[in-house]
Amino acid sequence: MGSWQLPSIAFSLPDWVCRSLPEPGHCFVSDEEKMGLAIELSRLNVLHATGGPFGAVIFEATSGRLVAPGVNLVQYLGWAGAHAEMVAIAIADKRLGKFDLGDNPEIGYELFSSTEPCSMCMGCVTWSGLRRLVCGASDQDARAIGFDEGVKANDWVAQLRSRGIAVQQNVCREQAVSVLNAYNDHGGLIYNGRASTASGGAAS
Amino acid sequence: MGSWQLPSIAFSLPDWVCRSLPEPGHCFVSDEEKMGLAIELSRLNVLHATGGPFGAVIFEATSGRLVAPGVNLVQYLGWAGAHAEMVAIAIADKRLGKFDLGDNPEIGYELFSSTEPCSMCMGCVTWSGLRRLVCGASDQDARAIGFDEGVKANDWVAQLRSRGIAVQQNVCREQAVSVLNAYNDHGGLIYNGRASTASGGAAS
Numbered sequence: 001m002g003s004w005q006l007p008s009i010a011f012s013l014p015d016w017v018c019r020s021l022p023e024p025g026h027c028f029v030s031d032e033e034k035m036g037l038a039i040e041l042s043r044l045n046v047l048h049a050t051g052g053p054f055g056a057v058i059f060e061a062t063s064g065r066l067v068a069p070g071v072n073l074v075q076y077l078g079w080a081g082a083h084a085e086m087v088a089i090a091i092a093d094k095r096l097g098k099f100d101l102g103d104n105p106e107i108g109y110e111l112f113s114s115t116e117p118c119s120m121c122m123g124c125v126t127w128s129g130l131r132r133l134v135c136g137a138s139d140q141d142a143r144a145i146g147f148d149e150g151v152k153a154n155d156w157v158a159q160l161r162s163r164g165i166a167v168q169q170n171v172c173r174e175q176a177v178s179v180l181n182a183y184n185d186h187g188g189l190i191y192n193g194r195a196s197t198a199s200g201g202a203a204s
Numbered sequence: 205m206g207s208w209q210l211p212s213i214a215f216s217l218p219d220w221v222c223r224s225l226p227e228p229g230h231c232f233v234s235d236e237e238k239m240g241l242a243i244e245l246s247r248l249n250v251l252h253a254t255g256g257p258f259g260a261v262i263f264e265a266t267s268g269r270l271v272a273p274g275v276n277l278v279q280y281l282g283w284a285g286a287h288a289e290m291v292a293i294a295i296a297d298k299r300l301g302k303f304d305l306g307d308n309p310e311i312g313y314e315l316f317s318s319t320e321p322c323s324m325c326m327g328c329v330t331w332s333g334l335r336r337l338v339c340g341a342s343d344q345d346a347r348a349i350g351f352d353e354g355v356k357a358n359d360w361v362a363q364l365r366s367r368g369i370a371v372q373q374n375v376c377r378e379q380a381v382s383v384l385n386a387y388n389d390h391g392g393l394i395y396n397g398r399a400s401t402a403s404g405g406a407a408s
Contacts, residue, residue: 004222006272007298010214018208068210079294080303080331086285094211099284120331123324126354127284150330151363152355159355 011077013087014050017041017069027064034059034112035136035172037066042084042114043179045071046188052147053183054115056084058092058101061108061132068092085113085121089128102129102164110134114176115142116169119150125165132166136176145184215281217291218254221245221273231268238263238316239340239376241270246288246318247383249275250392256351257387258319260288262296262305265312265336272296289317289325293332306333306368314338318380319346320373323354329369336370340380349388 020041028034034057041055051072058068070088074080088111093099101109110132116139117125125133139149153159157167224245232238238261245259255276262272274292278284292315297303305313314336320343321329329337343353357363361371 004225004228006217006222006295008214008216009294009298010212012212013210018210021208024208074303078301078303079297080333081290081294081328090213090283090285091210093283094213097282099278099282118327120324120327123322123327123354124285126323129284150327151357151360153357156355
C-alpha cells in the first residue's frame with residue numbers, strides 16, 4: 001500500500017491581534033462598540049500587511065465579553081478558507097471546546113463582521129450555532145471595490161432568520177466602508193482565488 | 205493592556221485516511237474511479253467513527269493524481285467548519301503552498317465530493333481556484349435523511365459555471381446515496397450546529 005504523508009494544518013492569529021484587544025474582562029456595551037473593534041481589526045490587518053481589509057469578532061451576547069477575534073488571513077496562511085469570519089469561528093470553537101455554539105440556549109453568541117459575509121462565511125455562520133450576525137459594510141460596498149461575495153441567494157438574510165439567526169445590517173457602515181476604500185485607494189491587492197477568470201477577489 | 209492568549213488551530217486527518225489511499229503515484233483514469241474514492245472515504249469515515257458520511261478528494265485533472273483527500277471532521281475536531289470539502293481544500297493549499305489552485309492554467313485541479321457541497325463548501329470552492337466540481341449524491345439526497353445544505357441560490361450550478369468552474373452532478377449517485385442511507389438506517393447522528401432550532405444538521 002501507499003506511503004502517503006499528508007500535512008497537518010496549523011495556524012495562529014498574528015501577534016498584533018492580541019495586543020490590539022481590550023483587557024479580557026472588558027464588557028462591550030453596544031453594537032457600535034462591538035462593530036468598532038471588528039472594523040479596527042480590518043484596518044489593522046491592512047496596516048500590518050497580514051491580509052485583506054476584513055475583521056470579525058464573536059461576543060457572548062449576554063455579557064458583552066469578547067470570545068474570539070478574526071481577520072482575513074488568506075495570503076498570510078496561504079489558505080483560501082481563511083476569511084475573517086471563518087477564523088473567528090474556528091477560534092471560538094477551539095476556545096469553547098465545541099462545534100455548536102448554540103448548544104446552550106442561556107448563552108447566545110453573536111458575530112460582528114466588518115463586511116457582510118461571503119457565501120462561504122455565511123454558510124459557516126449557519127452551521128456554527130451563532131444566534132446573531134451583525135454586519136458593517138454591505139455586499140455592494142465590497143463589490144464596489146472589486147471584491148466578489150460569491151454565489152448568495154438573494155433572500156439570504158430572510159433564510160438565516162428562518163433558521164433562528166438574527167441578522168442586522170449597516171451598523172457603522174460608513175466607518176467600515178472607509179477602510180475598504182482606503183485599502184483600494186492605496187492599491188491593496190484584490191486577491192483572487194480565480195486568477196485566470198473574469199471576476200474579482202473574495203471577500204471577506 | 206490585555207493579556208490575551210488565543211489558541212492555535214491545528215489538525216490532521218485521522219490515520220486511517222492515508223492507509224486507505226492508493227499509492228501516491230497512482231493515476232486515476234475516470235470520473236467514476238475518482239468518485240469511487242470520495243464515496244469510499246465517506247463510508248470509512250462512518251466506520252471509523254471520525255465523522256459524518258461525507259468524503260471529498262482533490263485531483264490534478266491533467267494527470268489524474270490525487271492531491272488531497274478530505275472527510276467530515278466536525279465532531280472529531282470540534283470545529284463547525286470541518287466539512288469534507290473544506291478539509292480537502294485546506295490540505296491541498298498546504299501541500300501546494302498556495303491559496304489559489306487556479307494560478308497555473310496548465311494544471312487544472314478538480315474536486316470530487318460524495319455529496320453536493322453545502323453553502324459554505326460551495327463558497328470555498330468559488331475562492332479555491334478549483335476548475336471543476338464533480339458531485340455524487342444530490343442536495344435532495346442529503347436533505348432526505350435530515351441534513352441541511354444551507355442557504356444556496358437555486359442557480360448555484362450556473363453561477364459557478366459563469367465563474368469558470370465546471371460542475372458535473374450525479375456521478376455514481378446511487379453508490380453515494382447508499383452510504384447516506386446506511387448512516388441514517390444505523391442511527392448515525394444528524395449533527396447539528398443549531399441544536400435548539402428547527403431544522404437538521406449540516407452536510408457535507
